[in-house]
Amino acid sequence: MRVELTLPPGSPFDHLRPGAAGRTTTFFATGPTSGLDVGLNVPIDYCQANPDVMTTCFLHGDPLHAGSLAADGDTVVSVDYDRTVMSPNHLAIGSEVGAVWGAAYQRSSQSLFLAAVLKRHAGFGPLGIGGLYRIDFSSGSPVVSDFIDLTALGIGVGTDPRDVPGEDPPGNGATGNEPARQPHL
Structure with missing residues (x-):
């Protein structure tokens, strides 16, 4: 089974983006499962390379x-x-x-x-x-x-x-x- 995380446009969370270390937003699982984790961040919370x-x-x-x-x-x-x-x-x-x-x-x-x-x-x-x-x-x-x-x-x-x-x-x-x-x- 393919599980894909999407955030609907206009939702209160549409400013979130998958982080570089946040794994993927698409998972493959068999049968009932749990522990499918994804990391999200708000890009503007971070600064430029030379602050x-x-x-x-x-x-x-x-x-x-x-x-x-x-x-x-x-x-x-x-x-x-x-x-x-x-x-x-x-x-x-x-x-x-x-x-x-x-x-x-x-x-x-x-x-x-x-x-x-x-x-x-x-x-x-x-x-x-x-x-x-x-x-x-x-x-x-x-x-x-x-x-x-x-x-x-x-x-x-x-x-x-x-x-x-x-x-x-x-x-x-x-x-x-x-x-x-x-x-x-």
Whole structure:
């Protein structure tokens, strides 16, 4: 008996495609049988052969102090996965986003979202401890913007125990230890 898997056009699953390692969609079986497995995937869930790899950088000091190294230095950069070009792409500077850690890319809007993080010696961006920032790539060049201030929405994200980013004795033991201070995306 020949068993062939087909997905009807217009069905909620018509975006699925057989994967390279997903075997076949046609089976031959004798009599009653089970265990005919097929692997399907959504092609747009996967990236190109040489994707950009993004990382965050941390700068000592207050990035909101104009002219400081922390204000003008890179806080978000990317490089090609295959690293044929060694110089990074500059995506955001300290005065735009401050210290950020949690990151998520939304393919549909071509946007990278970043969450503020409490880090010893590194200051927050314009939205403070509750800041979520967006880097929009839809125009071809990165455009950085304030996205949401979770604190302004009444969401408890903790407090900053430091007087200034470079001098933070209370922050030494708190960084990363309190759930409210960990980035959430």
